[in-house]
Amino acid sequence: MSDSSNEPDKLCRQCKRALPPTDFHRDRRRADGLAFYCKACANARSEASRRKRGISPQRKSPTPPGEGLKWCPDCEQIKPVADFPTTVSKASGRHSYCKPCHNARGKESAQRLYGGTREYHLRRRCGIGEKEFQELLAEQGGVCAICGGEDPQHLDHDHRTGWVRGILCFNCNGGLGQFRDSPTRLARAITYLRGTTWQRALIHPGVYQMCSPTRGRPPSPRS
Structure with missing residues (x-):
């Protein structure tokens, strides 16, 4: 990085003075990385704009703050x-x-x-309000769209498209997030559970038998 003291002076468009770069605010949108106006002129223009819009003058500390x-x-x-x-x-x-x-x-x-922080967050994150939330919950029968648990409070949406998908309970919403909304990962998890969990198999009409898992190892006798 070059030393700022070696950089050429910049002409302020307001006061027409050639000033060192340190007298200008940084602006990453400009080619030279500096604002058009020097700090003094920029502050004056800001105050003039505030007064024009009916905003009270910017308050300043009666005692200049120290370093940090x-x-x-x-x-x-x-x-x-x-x-x-x-x-x-x-x-x-x-x-x-x-x-x-x-x-x-x-x-x-x-x-x-x-009208409240909940409405604000719903509108900001998902584009719907509390009214639409309650309508969607009523369409689901007042239960979680996955497990059927009562009183779900988490609005689930597709993070790629922003589309609202449904209302879930805390555990189901967190579960989808942990599996990264991936159908492949969820399908593999189902396959894994079926191979490591006792399953109920139909052997006669109305008669079921518990089948042992096909994978996994028994617990240690010392556990």
Whole structure:
């Protein structure tokens, strides 16, 4: 990597000054990896845009945070940078609000826009809401689509296409995930169980006999 001090100055499109690269925010979308405007002009343009949209001026910490620290505008506390969620959308790599405030804002938004976090997550992950969830559950008779267990709560969908497949209980939903939604793996698992588990065989009408497994080894006498 080349030393940034050896990089040529960049012309700011706003103030028309030739400034060192360190005076510009990073922008991976640009060929030179730098924003169009210097940091001072970018901040001024951001504040002007916020005022035009009726957003109150951005609050700043009355005391500049030290190294490795960050100020949260909601709780107005200076906390370690690790207390702020990570993000790739900001040059700092951290969200503006600390984790408790960030989570509280997310819950408030979900409640305001969707009526609750469940509706938000259903819409975001699977594209349906609680109303459609209950309609699908009624079509299944109120039970898990695989084992028939009561009160299933997990909405199953195809991870490749996003299509909703059904509503499953915790164990069945987790089982499909562990088998990676692969019919081949599930078929092999069935074959394996049939060869290692006692089976009930019909020998006369209404008469069954338990058959021993064809594979496997008996338990150790010392177990």
